[in-house]
Amino acid sequence: MTPTTPSLRPLSCCKALLRQTGLQKPAARSMTTYFNKPQAAFHKKLMRQEEPRKVIKVIAPPPSTRKVYKEPLKDVTEAQLAILDPTGSRTNLFSKTNTDAAKVGDILLVRLKNGDPFAGVCINIRRRGIDTGILLRNELTRVGVEMWFKIYSPNVEGVEVVQRKEKRARRARLTYMRKPKHDIGSVQNIVLAYQKSRGAIRGRADDGPVGHENKGGKRKVKGKK
Amino acid sequence: MAPKLAVSWAQLPPSFLLPDTLLPLVARRGVKYGWSTADRRRKPNRFNQVTAGLPQLTQSPAAALERKAKTLPLRTGALAIKKGMTAIYDPETGIRTPATVVQMDRVQVVSHKTREKNGYFAVQMGAGWKHFDNVPRPLLGHFTGNGVSPKRHVVEFRVKDESGLLKIGQAVGPEWFLEGQFVDTRSNCRGMGFEGGMKRHGFKGQPASHGNSLAHRLMGSSGPSQGGGSRVHPGKKMPGNMGGQQVTVQAVKVLKVDAEKGILVLNGCIAGPKGCVVKIQDSLKKPWPVVLEGQLEEVKEAVQATA
Numbered sequence: 001m002t003p004t005t006p007s008l009r010p011l012s013c014c015k016a017l018l019r020q021t022g023l024q025k026p027a028a029r030s031m032t033t034y035f036n037k038p039q040a041a042f043h044k045k046l047m048r049q050e051e052p053r054k055v056i057k058v059i060a061p062p063p064s065t066r067k068v069y070k071e072p073l074k075d076v077t078e079a080q081l082a083i084l085d086p087t088g089s090r091t092n093l094f095s096k097t098n099t100d101a102a103k104v105g106d107i108l109l110v111r112l113k114n115g116d117p118f119a120g121v122c123i124n125i126r127r128r129g130i131d132t133g134i135l136l137r138n139e140l141t142r143v144g145v146e147m148w149f150k151i152y153s154p155n156v157e158g159v160e161v162v163q164r165k166e167k168r169a170r171r172a173r174l175t176y177m178r179k180p181k182h183d184i185g186s187v188q189n190i191v192l193a194y195q196k197s198r199g200a201i202r203g204r205a206d207d208g209p210v211g212h213e214n215k216g217g218k219r220k221v222k223g224k225k
Numbered sequence: 226m227a228p229k230l231a232v233s234w235a236q237l238p239p240s241f242l243l244p245d246t247l248l249p250l251v252a253r254r255g256v257k258y259g260w261s262t263a264d265r266r267r268k269p270n271r272f273n274q275v276t277a278g279l280p281q282l283t284q285s286p287a288a289a290l291e292r293k294a295k296t297l298p299l300r301t302g303a304l305a306i307k308k309g310m311t312a313i314y315d316p317e318t319g320i321r322t323p324a325t326v327v328q329m330d331r332v333q334v335v336s337h338k339t340r341e342k343n344g345y346f347a348v349q350m351g352a353g354w355k356h357f358d359n360v361p362r363p364l365l366g367h368f369t370g371n372g373v374s375p376k377r378h379v380v381e382f383r384v385k386d387e388s389g390l391l392k393i394g395q396a397v398g399p400e401w402f403l404e405g406q407f408v409d410t411r412s413n414c415r416g417m418g419f420e421g422g423m424k425r426h427g428f429k430g431q432p433a434s435h436g437n438s439l440a441h442r443l444m445g446s447s448g449p450s451q452g453g454g455s456r457v458h459p460g461k462k463m464p465g466n467m468g469g470q471q472v473t474v475q476a477v478k479v480l481k482v483d484a485e486k487g488i489l490v491l492n493g494c495i496a497g498p499k500g501c502v503v504k505i506q507d508s509l510k511k512p513w514p515v516v517l518e519g520q521l522e523e524v525k526e527a528v529q530a531t532a
Binding site for chain 2: 056061062063064065068069072075077084114129130131152153154
């Protein structure tokens with residue numbers, strides 16, 4: 001670097017001066033302590049913490065359907081039952097509170113809208129609201145037959161109790177009746193006797209026999225209404 | 226550091242009155258290199274591209290939206306809670322139809338998503354109620370700003386255009402859906418946890434005997450070795466977490482609508498356990514339902530009259 005001649009650049013002397021002052025600055029700083037006024041932004045931040053939080057207005061909720069109608073499933077079922085079982089006779093026949101209700105072990109006769117009536121020992125009652133069903137067991141053409149019936153189905157015209165079990169069954173499901181030792185076989189004779197007695201009371205015997213032993217299960221019975 | 230002007234900023238007139246040359250140098254996106262039809266000083270809008278008479282791009286947000294528009298419903302959907310299953314009998318024919326009961330509770334429009342702001346049209350729906358103590362402040366402000374009470378469930382339903390944007394704060398009940406119309410339901414299915422290959426993917430497992438030991442339910446081989454690549458291919462079905470993901474059931478018929486009780490009865494089953502949140506929207510694979518003008522108001526008036 002060539003030395004600058006002051007005659008050519010008179011202000012170049014300032015450069016050296018400025019450099020010196022620059023070097024002196026840190027030394028001066030170390031010797032003194034500054035008191036700065038708290039900075040405006042920092043002060044504001046401090047103040048903000050002391051301020052209470054702005055309360056957000058909360059809007060009240062609209063009325064709730066869920067609170068009023070807590071069991072929609074029950075509501076739907078009841079609306080269905082009002083149509084399917086207006087008298088409540090179907091509910092009553094299999095209700096747990098009714099002492100005269102049909103129970104497992106009873107021989108039941110189910111009349112259908114489209115098809116032959118079916119009789120058998122009730123070995124299971126499945127209570128599921130609108131889907132409540134019964135399982136009947138009988139013997140047709142020497143073959144054990146079990147049929148599920150939904151008691152609220154419009155296809156089921158009626159359920160009659162043919163014979164009650166003498167002693168209350170101590171099981172909820174009488175699946176043991178499928179074993180040869182306990183199987184009561186065909187209930188046809190009992191049902192026929194029942195229908196005869198009913199016919200005698202009514203003065204007519206047009207109900208027709210149920211489940212002929214030597215006929216196919218689905219064959220139409222002569223003399224049926 | 227940017228070079229400072231000799232004059233103090235306080236003495237200068239406001240920046241928008243100054244000529245461009247006096248303003249500090251700030252890099253502007255996409256102006257320096259190439260060209261743009263957009264206004265130089267305007268903030269670029271990524272959703273509404275102005276193409277100055279040029280052919281529309283096939284790969285752009287706008288083009289993507291146009292493609293998607295064909296498969297977007299016209300109306301918003303609604304949120305419901307699954308309550309369980311039952312059956313509906315037809316008294317004439319005696320036909321039994323299995324049905325799912327869902328209940329709608331305080332469903333309201335919370336806000337909108339618009340093309341200008343968000344790039345698509347959607348309606349944000351809220352359902353239920355949540356105590357404001359349990360709602361974070363930003364979200365509480367969002368609800369209050371829109372004039373809606375804090376909601377437990379908040380979900381977006383996409384719609385085709387702005388005509389599908391319901392008024393903010395409007396309540397939507399089950400009468401929003403018509404009896405006999407078809408809907409799509411979306412809900413999270415029951416979570417099964419970590420499950421093996423047999424349950425998760427229907428693998429056959431291994432034989433019970435013939436020298437098999439402790440490997441009856443294992444997945445077996447996960448692929449060929451050297452020559453076959455000696456690696457497991459991506460996407461190989463393996464044991465892992467099963468269930469708990471969203472399942473859509475399409476074209477579910479609406480059997481019954483009870484506006485007073487907030488009940489909607491749907492045909493068949495939908496995914497998820499009882500109490501799960503179900504998103505219901507008009508079915509994509511069936512014609513859109515025809516809602517007559519003033520039909521919804523009539524139902525609402527009838528409900529108010531009975532209540």
